[in-house]
Amino acid sequence: MTIALSQFEEVRLDRVSRDFGTLNALRDISLTIRRREFIALLGPSGCGKSTTLNCIAGLLPVTGGAIWLDKHRVDTLRPEERGFGMVFQNYALFPHLNVRQNIGFGLKMRGTLKAEMDRKVDEALSLVRLQGQEHKLPGQLSGGQQQRVAIARAIVIEPPLVLMDEPLSNLDAKLRLEMRAEIRRIHNELGATTIYVTHDQDEALSLADRIVVLRDGVIRQVGTPKELYEQPAHLDVADFMGFRNKLKGRVLSSTNDRAVIDVNGAQIHGIAREKLSSGSSAYAAIRPDDLVVGEPGPNSLAVTVDTIEYRGREFVGTAHSHGGHDFVFRSHVSVEPGSQIHLHAGDERILVFAEPIQGRA
């Protein structure tokens, strides 16, 4: 293989901050990315994930902290001196250059010899499966093809780090799944190190080796997809990981990793994910899949069904309780809208979180 990415051990973000005037877009982001890792930066819009990526790429200067590539400090370098490959959300292909010229642009800027450039561009073209399209202009390509050109253009310069800023958000649903698999394939084939920004937890869960959840410019949790999915550390992370039912209650007791909270008179037993003190407010978080229609009893809440939708293998319903909580649940049997049912979840399926601090929720 002629495309051989530059080797290094780790990229280290050391308390990186970025202020826009008085707004702290990033606050003390510390993170170590190891070689060959696929890292996803996940969070809602405005959480600072794109800012982080732009700071790493050098498109935005950091206002505090440092970025290290092994022993070299890179945050003081201009973007053209860093040599990180970047894939932009709108692809940012050069409209006046054809596919081959777009991909070869970085090599040309480096003064690569023609023969070597041709060989590398050919290989990049075959890696993203765009042979035969090399003389088209970007405007003549479909969205998926443009994305492939953007990826080829970023990796052909053999960057130590590939940065991707929501690369799939402009594609339709079917193409998105296809390109997701392509991105992971290219990452594996090249042995690349990738930082991937997304607001889609499915993308992050399916692509990444490690996920970094950001919120309001702060890292909330770092972990493998499995860790984040099964053990979210905070309520907002849980929310992102599909715990759509959040029931506010009061802590009755909390021992080790177990907690009992009172939700409108019903006792809910669950796993405590944060430090809880008796009498304080807390949230029980439950995935729709884990809420089943059952009998009155422990961990069971009486609700009124609002809607029920047929989804093929199961039904998805919404309901509300007396206490004003809304529920989303799945069921194998249909239930009538307006009917009274009991929703139940197992102790192991309920996570209990402390009430988020204001402004950080």
Add this chain to the structure above:
Amino acid sequence: MDALAPTPTILEGPSLRQRLAAYGFDAVTLLVVPAAIFSLLLFVYPFAFGFILSFEPKAGGDWLANYKRFFSDPFLYETIGKTLGLAVPVTLLNLLIAVPIAFRVRLMRRQRLLTTILVLPITLGTVLVAEGLLNYLGPQGWFNRTLMTFGLISQPLKLVHNYWGVFASLVITGFPFTFLLTLSYVTGIDPALEQAAATLGASAWQRFRHIYLPLLMPGFAITFCLSFVQAFSVFPSAVLLGEPAGLTRVISIAAYQAAFEEYDYPMASAVAMIMGFVQLAIVVAVLASRGLFYRGPASGAKG
């Protein structure tokens, strides 16, 4: 107008109205009429009138006599070269100054204040600027007096009533227009393209040379044409600040003299026609060269 009435026949296929609509002609098309009449009365008719008049020499004789006279009299035909000698360098200089300023202003948040200041010379008009320059650059003007006070020169520089006076005035009045056009082209380019080029290792100069310049060339061509046409028809500053009998005897002065000093309207029309033709030739040449460059949308993404 009968043809526009709906035809009730079914066998004949689509009615005339439907067929016209397929080509984009419908009742809304009629809204073009006022504009068409306007341009017919105020542009096409005077132009055609002048064109025909130029072939009817006042002194009689050959129908091409006016044109023959123009191209045989150096006092007349040299005006083309003199006008081009002013208009082309002025337009190029304006474009050359406007580009770096536009690149800087593009990044500014208080663009409005700056553009307002820059646009001011347009609103002042050429005569006021010419009068101002006469005082400022004249032998007793501030400019020469300042230089002499500091001992940089011993004799006042001759900056008015020559080529440079007209040149300065054309730069001042033409720059804002060139700048505003350039700014709109520069800001029309997706900044992500430059960022992408930077991450690919292109230095600031390479980004300009390989990304901005090729994408801006068509816009620069249009800007050049519009600025050039303005500068080519220079008249007040050539008279007030220049040497209207000598070096800055531009083509519009020749037309003016023919019309209002010799009262030879056919000759004046001929000069105007030649003036129009020279402008047209330059504009067509510049626009045709646009074909050498990419002319699509200046952003990478589709739609």
